[in-house]
Amino acid sequence: MSGVCKPKPKRCHKHKLSWFRARKFIEMIRMGLMQQKSNFPFSISSTNSTSSLEGGLPILLSEGDDLHCNVVTKQDHTPFPRLSWSIVAPKHGTWCQSIGIPSYSNWHFYHRNFQKQSDWVSKFQQNDEQYPWSNKSNNAVWRGSTTYDAPQYNQSSLNETPRGQLVKKGMEHPALIDAGFTRLIQKFENDKKAERETSVSKGMSMSDMMKYKD
Secondary structure, three states, rough: OOOOOOOOOOEEEEEHHHHHHHHHHHHHHHHHHHOOOOOOOOOEEEEEEEEEEEOOOEEEOOOOOOOOOOOOOOOOOOOOOEEEEEOOOOOOOOOOOOOOOOOOOHHHHHHOOOOOOHHHHHHHHHHHHHOHHHHOOOOEEEEEOOOOOOOOOOOOOOOHHHHHHHHOOOOOOOOOEEEEEEEOOOHHOOHHHHHHHHOOOOOOOOHHOOEEOO
């Protein structure tokens, strides 16, 4: 499967997710294991969304944005640890055994801008010097795309999802919260009503994010 999205642009997001989850993340784990080969002499293999280490240690990757944890009823429908691109906030999700990992967009961003860990550390140091804590904005800031899964939110509308509520609060209190969706995808991709009722903004660079305290 190629990372290039064609011929149906509307399926780009799902295509990229499938490609990343099936190949890129497994490769990331493989590279990590290679670096630790002297201490951990095992290899990794994969089939679709489930991978396993030789010797019987499983690594489960949850497909889609369904983390198998219902945030309304606080029930974990998959009662064992697994990796997921979607998690419940730690302070609210002690009952959910989903383990968060980077999405394909995060992975692409890091490797596009930072070739090695020292580059990332250096950039943070530069930003810390440029934006000392005392000069940072007290406003809360957030950017991101929509996410939605019926089992998680019980068929909620956009403004009823956690991200939708945050953006709505930002629209109501712009002096306190700078929040906006960068894209409306999944259920809300072609929802004109949702687009009119929310705020769709440009993305924000990591450096600009560091101008804020939160």
